[in-house]
Amino acid sequence: MSKRKNNILILGLGNDILGNDAVGLLAARELKKEFGNNIDVTEAALSGFELIDLLEGYEKVLLLDAVVTKQHSPGTVLELTKEHYKKVVAVSPHYMGLPEVFQFAEKFGINLPKEIRILVMEIEPPLDLKEGLDTCLQESFLKFVDKGKNILQNWNI
Amino acid sequence: MSTKHISIDPITRLEGHGKIDIFLNDAGEVENCYFMIPELRGFEKFCVGRPVEEMPRITTRLCGVCPEAHHMASAKACDAVYHVEPPSAGRKLRELLYNVFFAGDHALHFYALGGPDFVLGPEASPTERNILGVVAKVGVEIGMKFIQHRAHQSAIMELLGGKKIHQVTSLPGGVSKGLTEEERKGVESRVLEMVEFAKFTIKLFEDVVLKNKAYVDLILSDTYSLKVYSMGLVDEKNRVNFYDGKVRVVDCNGKEFIKYSPNEYLENVAEHVEPWSYLKFPFLKKIGWKGFVEGNESSIYRATPLSRLNAADGMATPLAQAEYERMYKTLGGKPVHATLATHWARIIELLYAAERSLELVRDPEITSPNIRIIPKEKPTEGVGIVEAPRGTLTHHYVTDERGILQKVNLIVGTTNNNAPIAMSVKKAAMGLIKKGIQVTDGVLNKIEMAFRAYDPCFGCATHTLPGQMPLVVTIRNKNGDILQEIRR
Secondary structure, eight states: OOOOSSSEEEEEESOTTBGGGGHHHHHHHHHHHHHTTTSEEEEEOOOTHHHHHHHTTOSEEEEEEEEOOSSSOTTOEEEEOGGGGTTOOOSSGGGOOHHHHHHHHHHTTOOOOSEEEEEEEEOOOOOBOBSSOOGGGHHHHHHHHHHHHHHHHHTTO | OOEEEEEEEEOOSSSOOOEEEEEEETTSSEEEEEEEOOOOBOHHHHHTTSBGGGHHHHGGGGOSSOHHHHHHHHHHHHHHHTTOOOOHHHHHHHHHHHHHHHHHHHHHHIIIIIHHHHHTOTTSOTTTSSHHHHHHHHOHHHHHHHHHHHHHHHHHHHHHHSSSSSOOOEETTEESOOOOHHHHHHHHHHHHHHHHHHHHHHHHHIIIIITOHHHHHHHHSGGGBOOOEEEEEEOTTSBBOSSSSEEEEEOTTSOEEEEEOGGGHHHHEEEEOOTTOSSOEEEETTTOOOOSOOSTTOOOEEOSHHHHHHHSSBOSSHHHHHHHHHHHHHTTSSSOOBGGGHHHHHHHHHHHHHHHHHHHHTOGGGGOSOOBOOOOSOOOEEEEEEEETTEEEEEEEEEOTTSBEEEEEEEOHHHHTHHHHHHHHHHHHHHHOOTTOOOOHHHHHHHHHHHHTTOOOOTTOOOOSSOOOOEEEEEEOTTOOEEEEEEO
16 A cells, blocks of 8 residues: 555545536645645545545545435535445446445455545536536535535644 | 336436346237447547547546556557557556556456356345455455455556556657666566466356356356357467457357458448447448347457457467366357356456566566657557457547547447347346246346446446445336336
């Protein structure tokens, strides 16, 4: 495992050529401007086992991502817990989710963060390749970043 | 005759990846079956107008499952666009990176995706049928070996690719980063362990699958057989090669049908469109589209680990060659059309990838500083082909004289297999769903096994935080009323 520079990680998940799907990456970049000297910031378009490599060795992680639940209007910012993802089964290791990642890590004594906060923003399913968020999500994006900032401040950063 | 409708619909974070619709008639038998993958629109358009040298970096964003394959195919297409051949050491560094990637990717599939069906059994509960279930059954030490294998892969990829994810070192004309002797020694010690892990995996497959007659019978059963052409990249001796060579296609009897260079792909492969699918269906152009039929009269081909072995005359490394020979001897000769044998072929390729990596890292030239030739020719047009873990991957770029992209065309691994997957799923459904048979979770899993063998990769599935692909299975009558629904 690579040596960690800091104990806290902001992990932005998303794809920066999939429009609104990049909201987690863009928020991570914003937070890096203010907190980047004291924490690590990583961007990734990954899931499954690759997440273990990114999370291992940190004490706390703020994870930022986009979701499509269709239960909330686009732009809604939610904080999720691992409980939200229980009782689901990935049919592919490529789509292995956080619960299985944590179970797997626990089984093999991999040192994953003791505290992980998950902030997500509801988006419409991206169907076209493009860069940048829709204009209508700009206001929600600021709230998304603010919520992330609050979490980091509560961690005394 | 009225129809009932069974839908296997993976609901994912980014909605609507793959979907299987099975239509039953009044007799309760499968009337038709459709495999569908929604395709993201506009990648070619997105790329047009950008400098071509950005493509090895951009195309890694196209797929969250095998970005390394796109990185490599793109770099090779850029070489062709700029009419430059990387120096030997640069080429070997790329091939080393690529084989290490293959060894990790194939192991992940075997232990976490394909393996559970055999280790736990196809009827096992889906909550157990995963890598954790495998570990619970065969022992924690196997899980530890797997973790170590992945750690070796990850460390080498980061060293050679510049980044752990979305590698950046392959550029037009070679690579941007060489290997010092000290680094080489470190890679060699890791690769040695990867070879041992690959040998261990072959032994595990033998113990769990080959020594179980029921599994061998399942592999060889007609339900999981599909006789179509086989495609794969081969070297000058017609041996499997993931990074370079010519594309060879053999017919259902194993006879060479065509062998072509990357820049000849448009003369050999065309794409058919069906109104019910977003994804096109590639076929052999010299035969022409003949529909979803098997046999030499069909133009459908597979591009999978099994088809690569079928299309080749052998493997270029000794241990993989021995296992190659054993597979064909065990399964009744070459070519093999048993879809589930793809799992065996995949771990033979895992062994080859590890052995080939060892050869490359021990090559005296691998630490040479001569790793890139700066392109000087005027850019025009180029095609790059590599074998992705899921099939032959083609990148085709056309630029203006400044190197600005005017046209982009990609044929990705899973697209090659679109028609065979649809046919394999239909055949499995027809073999497994009969009148009076309850469509249980186990039955559905056996149908899924037909497409899981291909390790299909859906381009838009770049990352999934929840990770789940819960299946919703709905059986409807002709009026659309739900008769049965299974969720997991």
